[in-house]
Amino acid sequence: MPMPCHENNAVSTAGRKTATTQPMLVLVGNPNVGKSVLFNKLTGKFVIISNYPGTTVEIARGGTFIDDKEFTVLDTPGVNEFAPRTEDARVTCDVLRDYPEATVVQVADAKNLRRALLLTLQLAELRRPMVLVLNLMDELDKCGGRIDVRKLSEILGVPVVPTIAIAGTGVHLLQQAIGRARIPSLPSDAPGSRPCPTEIEAQLARANAILAQVYTITQPRHASFAQKLGWWATHPIKGLALAALVLYFTFWFVGLLGAGTAVGFFEKVVFGRYINPWAIQVVDIVLPFPHTHDTQESHYNLEIPLSPTYGISIWENTQIVSAPTYSLAPSATLGGWTQVRRLAHDFLVGEYGVITMALSYSLAIVLPIVTTFFLVFSVLEDSGYLSRLAVMLNRLFRGMGLNGKAVLPMVLGLGCDTMATMTTRILETRKERVITTLLLALAVPCSAQLGVLMAMMASISIRAVVFWIILMVLISFIIGWLAAKLYGGETSDFILELPPMRQPHLGNVVAKTFARLEWYLKEVIPLFVLGTMVLFILDKLRVLDKIARFGEPLVTGWLGLPRETASAFLIGFLRRDYGAVFLLDAATGPKHLLTPHQVLVAMVTLTLFMPCIATLFMISRELGKKTAFWITMFIFPFAFFVGGLVNHLGGLFGI
Amino acid sequence: MESKLKVSAPQFLHCPLCGFEFEKQETPCQHGCPLGRFCKLVCCPNCRYEFPEKTQGLNVLQRLFHRGRKPAPDRTLLGLHELEEGEHSELVCLNSSRASRRNALAVYGLTPGSRLILQQKRPTFVVRVGETELALEIEIAREILVRRV
Numbered sequence: 001m002p003m004p005c006h007e008n009n010a011v012s013t014a015g016r017k018t019a020t021t022q023p024m025l026v027l028v029g030n031p032n033v034g035k036s037v038l039f040n041k042l043t044g045k046f047v048i049i050s051n052y053p054g055t056t057v058e059i060a061r062g063g064t065f066i067d068d069k070e071f072t073v074l075d076t077p078g079v080n081e082f083a084p085r086t087e088d089a090r091v092t093c094d095v096l097r098d099y100p101e102a103t104v105v106q107v108a109d110a111k112n113l114r115r116a117l118l119l120t121l122q123l124a125e126l127r128r129p130m131v132l133v134l135n136l137m138d139e140l141d142k143c144g145g146r147i148d149v150r151k152l153s154e155i156l157g158v159p160v161v162p163t164i165a166i167a168g169t170g171v172h173l174l175q176q177a178i179g180r181a182r183i184p185s186l187p188s189d190a191p192g193s194r195p196c197p198t199e200i201e202a203q204l205a206r207a208n209a210i211l212a213q214v215y216t217i218t219q220p221r222h223a224s225f226a227q228k229l230g231w232w233a234t235h236p237i238k239g240l241a242l243a244a245l246v247l248y249f250t251f252w253f254v255g256l257l258g259a260g261t262a263v264g265f266f267e268k269v270v271f272g273r274y275i276n277p278w279a280i281q282v283v284d285i286v287l288p289f290p291h292t293h294d295t296q297e298s299h300y301n302l303e304i305p306l307s308p309t310y311g312i313s314i315w316e317n318t319q320i321v322s323a324p325t326y327s328l329a330p331s332a333t334l335g336g337w338t339q340v341r342r343l344a345h346d347f348l349v350g351e352y353g354v355i356t357m358a359l360s361y362s363l364a365i366v367l368p369i370v371t372t373f374f375l376v377f378s379v380l381e382d383s384g385y386l387s388r389l390a391v392m393l394n395r396l397f398r399g400m401g402l403n404g405k406a407v408l409p410m411v412l413g414l415g416c417d418t419m420a421t422m423t424t425r426i427l428e429t430r431k432e433r434v435i436t437t438l439l440l441a442l443a444v445p446c447s448a449q450l451g452v453l454m455a456m457m458a459s460i461s462i463r464a465v466v467f468w469i470i471l472m473v474l475i476s477f478i479i480g481w482l483a484a485k486l487y488g489g490e491t492s493d494f495i496l497e498l499p500p501m502r503q504p505h506l507g508n509v510v511a512k513t514f515a516r517l518e519w520y521l522k523e524v525i526p527l528f529v530l531g532t533m534v535l536f537i538l539d540k541l542r543v544l545d546k547i548a549r550f551g552e553p554l555v556t557g558w559l560g561l562p563r564e565t566a567s568a569f570l571i572g573f574l575r576r577d578y579g580a581v582f583l584l585d586a587a588t589g590p591k592h593l594l595t596p597h598q599v600l601v602a603m604v605t606l607t608l609f610m611p612c613i614a615t616l617f618m619i620s621r622e623l624g625k626k627t628a629f630w631i632t633m634f635i636f637p638f639a640f641f642v643g644g645l646v647n648h649l650g651g652l653f654g655i
Numbered sequence: 656m657e658s659k660l661k662v663s664a665p666q667f668l669h670c671p672l673c674g675f676e677f678e679k680q681e682t683p684c685q686h687g688c689p690l691g692r693f694c695k696l697v698c699c700p701n702c703r704y705e706f707p708e709k710t711q712g713l714n715v716l717q718r719l720f721h722r723g724r725k726p727a728p729d730r731t732l733l734g735l736h737e738l739e740e741g742e743h744s745e746l747v748c749l750n751s752s753r754a755s756r757r758n759a760l761a762v763y764g765l766t767p768g769s770r771l772i773l774q775q776k777r778p779t780f781v782v783r784v785g786e787t788e789l790a791l792e793i794e795i796a797r798e799i800l801v802r803r804v
């Protein structure tokens with residue numbers, strides 16, 4: 001089998017230097033067969049495990065000890081054949097090419113032995129020592145299949161190890177088998193095979209011949225509940241009902257419980273009553289100057305939400321706390337050092353302070369929303385539902401020059417646009433990758449941003465929220481459609497393997513949520529602190545004013561907003577939701593700068609901004625600097641363009 | 656293989672007037688109907704009689720009346736898209752001009768001789784091959800030629 005792998009790949013070349021020192025194991029196999037689970041069991045290292053093909057898109061490496069010898073273990077993206085169609089499959093090919101001395105551990109889905117054997121036969125032509133792992137033996141049992149492991153091992157001439165990776169069964173057997181890894185010694189041709197037109201068909205015929213000798217299915221299968229659920233999920237009517245149910249539950253859990261109850265608790269109680277007052281106290285002691293902080297009444301009502309407007313109250317109380325705003329002592333004259341202290345004080349706990357604003361925003365608001373979203377999302381991923389959603393939405397996506405496969409990165413984008421941009425690797429053509437990335441960057445806010453944007457608009461009016469949602473959906477379709485027309489070229493075939501519906505494992509769901517949270521917070525908190533700092537410095541240097549004047553034609557003339565809001569757009573370049581926070585301050589703060597109509601205009605403009613600067617870096621890494629440049633050059637002017645339209649035409653809709 | 660395909664490819668029409676049997680694409684008559692290519696009338700190349708092609712609605716009606724009757728397992732070659740939901744079939748060949756598409760299907764085990772179960776047709780086709788459930792579009796389903804079993 002030729003290995004048409006391309007030369008350049010940043011991912012695999014990165015670690016090539018260490019290759020020669022240690023013996024190496026490479027885990028390869030079909031998608032969604034449990035390679036990553038096995039990798040985790042072997043190395044103890046965490047990698048994302050989900051129940052759909054295409055979870056792993058990048059190499060993960062770890063170490064394991066077998067007989068006191070240290071092995072490097074590589075986890076690779078799943079492939080169905082060694083002719084890469086997609087970027088993730090190419091990564092796997094590159095690994096096999098880059099590490100010619102590695103032992104290959106092929107992981108197979110025991111239920112789908114035929115497809116695994118097809119890979120085995122292709123791997124055999126590489127002439128590398130290998131071990132075949134038959135994973136998912138529990139599911140094979142359930143569907144009544146049996147595999148003659150010893151016979152299979154004899155035929156292939158390599159050790160064959162049955163495992164149930166998720167339970168850890170058979171992992172030590174695999175470790176023992178590594179030493180016995182052999183180059184497959186296949187009979188050159190299966191008996192009685194006729195000449196076949198293509199190579200792959202020839203291989204399949206051989207796979208069939210082997211299968212006939214080792215695989216038996218004993219009992220007739222009855223559809224299990226999970227299987228029926230899977231059928232409902234793609235049924236034209238029941239599928240829609242199920243989708244509505246899933247959507248409502250997600251809304252309840254993330255929108256009401258997360259963004260409502262949990263955010264309220266963190267914002268009002270944890271930060272409002274404890275962390276902020278405490279920080280103010282400490283800072284006042286460390287950096288004294290004559291001033292007294294204002295106090296405010298903090299009312300809190302803990303409730304379990306049932307609908308957006310009604311909930312069961314559990315605990316309610318009111319308390320007086322000190323606020324970041326303060327008044328100077330009337331007779332005070334501030335000398336040089338006192339001024340410096342005051343500046344530092346404001347930087348930490350002032351109105352735009354790092355603690356009182358940056359941290360309380362990024363932790364109190366972002367954390368609960370993102371956590372609840374990732375929890376629901378992990379459950380959905382592990383159940384196998386997402387691929388079925390792709391089946392339901394395929395038609396819709398066709399209109400945008402994409403196909404159902406793009407549903408996955410788009411839904412992932414609701415978790416984090418940066419991660420989702422990387423997942424576009426599972427798409428087959430560059431056209432699809434570019435369009436999906438563009439739509440992600442333009443109109444798919446991540447859950448935290450969505451939460452913030454919606455909450456802010458809801459505080460203005462519900463009609464505005466509805467208008468905003470409809471507008472975003474419309475824009476996605478129109479831009480997707482236009483982009484598809486402009487880009488030209490064909491969209492790849494929609495052929496998608498549906499993973500079996502499985503019961504999610506709590507441990508995996510929790511682990512995944514934590515890992516993603518960590519990833520997310522590492523990306524978000526430094527950015528927000530940076531944004532706050534920039535704003536603080538600009539404010540103190542009185543540069544904000546100049547910027548405001550510079551942006552006046554755009555902000556005041558076209559968008560019809562007061563020029564003070566220019567700083568919000570400036571900060572929106574870093575992350576769109578930060579811009580929104582500053583805007584809201586202008587809207588509902590003491591000065592009441594904005595009318596509801598203006599808030600809508602500003603929010604629409606900000607929503608269409610690049611999700612965050614980290615996403616931009618990821619786009620440039622995945623698609624190249626040039627594409628990233630053009631996407632940016634499109635997004636920002638377009639955002640202002642649409643914002644202006646809403647400003648001038650919004651009146652027509654009575655918003 | 657190729658020639659057999661042509662003969663058994665469906666889309667045959669039957670002229671109600673003269674009884675001539677012809678392929679839809681063969682309709683040579685052109686007429687000035689304002690509907691243009693959306694016109695549902697076809698024209699018999701033998702007698703030039705114009706008659707309506709069986710429409711979707713007619714199909715549904717016919718299916719309603721024939722519901723109780725199970726179609727006898729016949730051995731004709733069909734596109735996968737012509738099967739009913741829940742029907743079992745055996746794959747005969749992949750009638751795709753594109754090798755990449757044939758390969759893409761082959762790696763999932765869709766090769767001559769394999770047993771397929773058509774699980775659903777809408778909104779997208781879902782077939783089961785062994786333990787693999789595969790979603791594919793109608794354009795691809797058309798190119799999968801099968802025989803009922």
Ligand SMILES: Nc1nc2c(ncn2[C@@H]2O[C@H](COP(=O)(O)OP(=O)(O)OP(=O)(O)O)[C@@H](O)[C@H]2O)c(=O)[nH]1
Binds near residue numbers: 032051
């Ligand atoms: N029941 C059962 N489920 C398993 C077993 N091994 C893995 N799984 C499940 O199979 C799914 C896929 O596992 P992954 O490890 O992500 O698969 P992968 O091969 O890395 O997939 P890709 O990265 O997409 O190629 C997960 O939902 C696992 O929980 C097993 O032995 N038994």
Ligand SMILES: [Mg+2]
Binds near residue numbers: 036048055077078
């Ligand atoms: Mg994986």
Ligand SMILES: [Zn+2]
Binds near residue numbers: 280283284291293
């Ligand atoms: Zn103070």
Ligand SMILES: [Zn+2]
Binds near residue numbers: 695696
């Ligand atoms: Zn006509």
